[in-house]
Amino acid sequence: MAMTDSVNFLLSTVNLDTSALQTLVRDPHCGGFASFEGWVRDHQEGREVLRLEYEAYPALCAKEGIRILMQAVEKFGVRKAAAVHRTGPLEIGGVAVWVGVTSAHRRECLEACEWIIDEIKVSLPVWKKEFFADGTHEWVRCDACARGHDHGDHAHSHHQA
Amino acid sequence: MNITVHYFAILRDRTRVDSEIVATGSVDPLGLWHELERRHGFGLDPIHFSVAINDEFSEWNHPLAEGDTVVFLPPVSGG
Numbered sequence: 001m002a003m004t005d006s007v008n009f010l011l012s013t014v015n016l017d018t019s020a021l022q023t024l025v026r027d028p029h030c031g032g033f034a035s036f037e038g039w040v041r042d043h044q045e046g047r048e049v050l051r052l053e054y055e056a057y058p059a060l061c062a063k064e065g066i067r068i069l070m071q072a073v074e075k076f077g078v079r080k081a082a083a084v085h086r087t088g089p090l091e092i093g094g095v096a097v098w099v100g101v102t103s104a105h106r107r108e109c110l111e112a113c114e115w116i117i118d119e120i121k122v123s124l125p126v127w128k129k130e131f132f133a134d135g136t137h138e139w140v141r142c143d144a145c146a147r148g149h150d151h152g153d154h155a156h157s158h159h160q161a
Numbered sequence: 162m163n164i165t166v167h168y169f170a171i172l173r174d175r176t177r178v179d180s181e182i183v184a185t186g187s188v189d190p191l192g193l194w195h196e197l198e199r200r201h202g203f204g205l206d207p208i209h210f211s212v213a214i215n216d217e218f219s220e221w222n223h224p225l226a227e228g229d230t231v232v233f234l235p236p237v238s239g240g
Binding site (some may be wrong): 038041042060085120121122123127140141142 | 169236
């Protein structure tokens with residue numbers, strides 16, 4: 001079982017200082033550090049996006065975040081893993097999510113980092129609302145469900161950002 | 162029994178409240194969903210949602226108990 005102090009998961013209402021976040025995973029035994037940053041982009045499926053808002057279910061996020069990171073430490077044998085997700089309003093180019101992993105050698109931390117962001121996207125209880133240039137806004141994946149329901153069509157796919 | 166329901170994302174928009182205490186006769190989250198659907202008019206199919214009881218992922222047919230906290234989770238879109 002991995003030590004619990006090897007993982008850190010946080011939600012943040014303020015802009016992420018990604019250099020400072022490296023301290024969460026620094027370790028003298030580690031020669032490899034891999035990180036991923038998810039940035040707010042200005043388009044979604046051909047539509048111009050002006051800004052985003054993220055909303056989280058904090059109590060379940062804390063549990064689910066730690067579960068994902070602990071699983072990564074065990075699965076890939078990395079030393080430390082951390083992830084931070086923003087909540088609240090974000091502008092284009094803002095950092096929405098940061099993942100950092102350290103290990104003795106490079107391969108484990110690179111693989112673990114990719115696995116962690118993939119898991120975050122499918123299971124962390126966080127929701128993104130996109131505000132479009134045409135003045136409309138949508139909860140990503142949710143509003144598509146509502147339309148599918150209205151049309152009696154449950155067979156649509158849930159696209160991933 | 163009294164159940165606390167917290168709403169997030171599209172459900173908070175639809176209900177216009179963050180949470181509410183519901184006096185319900187529903188025995189499980191699916192029954193509670195349909196009861197609240199009649200009250201708020203979600204206009205959404207629960208097939209797309211997950212459910213949490215007391216901050217743990219749960220099942221739609223898990224028995225509810227007095228004082229439980231229930232959250233219906235829309236499809237997630239973090240990252």
